[in-house]
Amino acid sequence: MQKQNIREYELTRTELLQLKDCITTYMGYMLGGSGAILLCLPAIGRNGGANYFATVPLGVSFVISLVMFILFYKFISHNRLAGFCKLLNHEKYCMADSGVSICEVDDILSWEICIDRLRASDSDESLLYDDKLTYKGVDKEALFMAIKNFKSKNILNKSLPNGFSLVRCFLNKKYRTQSWAFPIHVTVVFLSLCSFFLFTGVAFSIICFATDHSLWSLSYIFLSVISCIVQYKIWDVYLEKLYDVMEGCHTIDSFCLYFIPIRIRYLKEIGNIIPAYSFRSI
Numbered sequence: 703m704q705k706q707n708i709r710e711y712e713l714t715r716t717e718l719l720q721l722k723d724c725i726t727t728y729m730g731y732m733l734g735g736s737g738a739i740l741l742c743l744p745a746i747g748r749n750g751g752a753n754y755f756a757t758v759p760l761g762v763s764f765v766i767s768l769v770m771f772i773l774f775y776k777f778i779s780h781n782r783l784a785g786f787c788k789l790l791n792h793e794k795y796c797m798a799d800s801g802v803s804i805c806e807v808d809d810i811l812s813w814e815i816c817i818d819r820l821r822a823s824d825s826d827e828s829l830l831y832d833d834k835l836t837y838k839g840v841d842k843e844a845l846f847m848a849i850k851n852f853k854s855k856n857i858l859n860k861s862l863p864n865g866f867s868l869v870r871c872f873l874n875k876k877y878r879t880q881s882w883a884f885p886i887h888v889t890v891v892f893l894s895l896c897s898f899f900l901f902t903g904v905a906f907s908i909i910c911f912a913t914d915h916s917l918w919s920l921s922y923i924f925l926s927v928i929s930c931i932v933q934y935k936i937w938d939v940y941l942e943k944l945y946d947v948m949e950g951c952h953t954i955d956s957f958c959l960y961f962i963p964i965r966i967r968y969l970k971e972i973g974n975i976i977p978a979y980s981f982r983s984i
Contacts, residue, residue: 707790718783760903766896777885785957838978852956865941
């Protein structure tokens with residue numbers, strides 16, 4: 703690693719560890735809360751009536767889904783940071799004809815600027831395909847093709863067209879990944895919890911209607927059907943996000959490649975520094 707990158711690498715790694723701790727905390731609260739609700743559910747039913755057996759689990763299933771929304775944001779942030787750290791690890795400097803020695807270059811802190819430019823590339827992808835830059839140690843055409851493939855999700859395992867297939871292969875122990883595997887473990891756990899509470903609510907809604915054919919009991923059946931449809935739509939989106947995090951445009955490797963032209967352009971601007979990279983794949 704280039705010595706001017708060490709400080710930024712350490713700062714980025716610290717932020718990465720804090721992010722992992724945050725994810726673990728969210729999981730702990732959610733799992734602990736779910737266990738507490740399971741233990742309290744009989745008491746809730748005795749005090750509030752059978753209808754509470756239907757509504758409380760349905761409500762919990764939606765809380766779990768909302769927490770997953772936050773966790774996927776954290777997963778993408780983690781992969782973005784890890785991709786940047788990977789880039790710093792593979793980077794060496796050489797100077798253009800400027801009369802400046804590499805040893806005279808101070809520590810370079812570029813994370814905030816690079817992330818701003820990465821966000822700008824969401825609306826202008828041409829920022830990732832700048833063929834006027836000097837790409838040392840990297841095949842420019844191979845880099846652009848790899849970025850394009852990641853952006854189009856046209857990569858790796860063709861037998862995994864979507865998140866549902868990815869989860870199925872994971873449960874059948876047929877899924878192998880070289881990316882960060884934690885997101886799929888979390889998703890399977892939360893999907894199982896959500897499904898359990900959702901179907902528990904549906905089952906008690908049916909029981910309520912079977913014992914009391916009132917219009918009020920029928921409304922719980924209607925609520926259960928709507929909940930199932932909404933949850934299916936929510937998890938369809940989440941599993942698509944899971945695919946992006948594990949195989950598609952939000953993997954660690956994809957962010958590492960996105961940062962290459964952004965980092966090269968930044969180093970050129972601040973001191974006519976030309977970075978060289980050593981990747982086996984490009």
